Amino acid sequence: MCARSRAGRAAWKAALPVTVETRCARDVAEREAAVELRRRVFCEEQGVSRADELDGHDGGAIHLVAVEGGAVIGTCRLLLRGTTCQLSRMAVDANARGRGVGGALLRAAETEGRATGARHIALHAQLHAQHLYASYGYVPYGARFMEAGIVHVAMEKAVR
Numbered sequence: 001m002c003a004r005s006r007a008g009r010a011a012w013k014a015a016l017p018v019t020v021e022t023r024c025a026r027d028v029a030e031r032e033a034a035v036e037l038r039r040r041v042f043c044e045e046q047g048v049s050r051a052d053e054l055d056g057h058d059g060g061a062i063h064l065v066a067v068e069g070g071a072v073i074g075t076c077r078l079l080l081r082g083t084t085c086q087l088s089r090m091a092v093d094a095n096a097r098g099r100g101v102g103g104a105l106l107r108a109a110e111t112e113g114r115a116t117g118a119r120h121i122a123l124h125a126q127l128h129a130q131h132l133y134a135s136y137g138y139v140p141y142g143a144r145f146m147e148a149g150i151v152h153v154a155m156e157k158a159v160r
Contacts, residue, residue: 020073022104024112025063032112033076034063041091042148057088062116064108066092066101074101078109078116085109085118085159090129102129106136110159119160124152 025031034059042048057079066074076090087109092101113121124147125133130140138155145152 010080020066020068020099020101020104022066022101022108024062024075025065025075030065030067030072031058031063033072034065034077037072037075037093038089038091040093045094046150048148048150050131053089062112064112066096066105068086074105075106076109078112080116080118083119085113085116085121087113087121087123090123102132103136106133110136110157111157120152120156120158122156125155127153130155130156131150 025034035054038053039050042053057076059080061077063077064075065072073096074090074092077088079086079088081158087106090102090105092105110121121138123133123138124145125138125140127144130153133155134140136157138157140153140155142154145154
């Protein structure tokens with residue numbers, strides 16, 4: 001369940017063209033569409049196994065979606081662990097990349113994380129996406145590592 005404020009909602013909407021809305025998934029159908037988008041991006045495009053993609057954490061997560069014309073074109077999920085919010089499974093449809101959807105999802109995740117009391121947002125960035133996260137203030141830490149057959153780096157940002 002999303003905990004963001006009305007002010008946060010207005011900031012999310014202002015971040016993208018009017019045709020794209022970034023928000024918490026409203027129902028099961030939107031969550032299923034988000035999981036399907038993740039399957040296309042991670043399993044089909046990147047070769048991640050379905051078992052690695054579906055890790056059993058979706059049920060307890062907050063699912064954010066970017067919706068355009070009724071279709072989910074971007075998604076990420078948030079897992080709350082004490083004062084840390086773990087951002088994971090960020091995916092943007094191939095036809096929507098380069099339009100600011102990923103950045104809007106990051107801003108939405110930060111707003112939602114703050115609303116739930118998180119002090120930090122942590123994530124595992126694929127190396128090709130590290131620059132995106134860095135441009136939003138995420139700082140890498142630790143050594144690079146393999147996750148689902150892809151090299152990642154841990155990153156974190158304070159949000160309080």
